[in-house]
Amino acid sequence: MNAADLTSYVPVYALHMLNERLQILVSAEQRRRLEREASHRGVSVGSLIREAIDAQVGAVAVSDRERALDEIRAMRVSATVTPEEINRMVEQERDAALSRGLDR
């Protein structure tokens, strides 16, 4: 490979550095389930476990959560509504969505 060949390469950057090793023990049944699911999805067992970790303990940074809270705090919609009215509105909106679906 010469220098000219190298210019055609596109650099690829990893979004996450996978440099921490974690050894865990699982049951034979859990291992079978992991391998079956990984095979079904066409991913590695490691990838599946990393995905499960993110799903369980979250990947949203505190700064993002703080920003979300600030954005909610900036919302100032004037409305007086009881929890019972909220429940009723949700039911009505679900019914309306269902009716719209049936009308199509």
Added chain:
Amino acid sequence: MSFLVDANVILYSALVCEQREACLRILEAIVHGAPGRTSPAVLEEVWHIERSGRLGDLSGLTERAHRIFSPLLPVTDEAFAHALALDAASLGTNDRVHAGTCAANGIGTIVSADRGFDGARGLRRVDPLNARAVRRLLAAA
């Protein structure tokens, strides 16, 4: 000790109403580590209200709440089984699913303004306006 946050707490935090400041304080505690959780079923309710526009322009509220609460508690087969088995005449189907989600995840407290949860066995309701109960909940968390 984890607790579930109901849809009305999220909605009240964005409305100019009596419950607003108390609900914002609860969300703030969660942002900074208090173990308050919610589920897709709860956020779906917020989303219905947001999309309907019936309480005014709440655009973005559900997405913001999702950012605060992610990862959400899953509504699993077990949660649904608990919901079906629940003996609580005061609860509608949505609220039964929330109570079932609590049961499936070992959560014994729901923060909600909805008195309907008072009839759910094994589940303690903390009203966001009950400052002492909220303080105790957050201190224990």
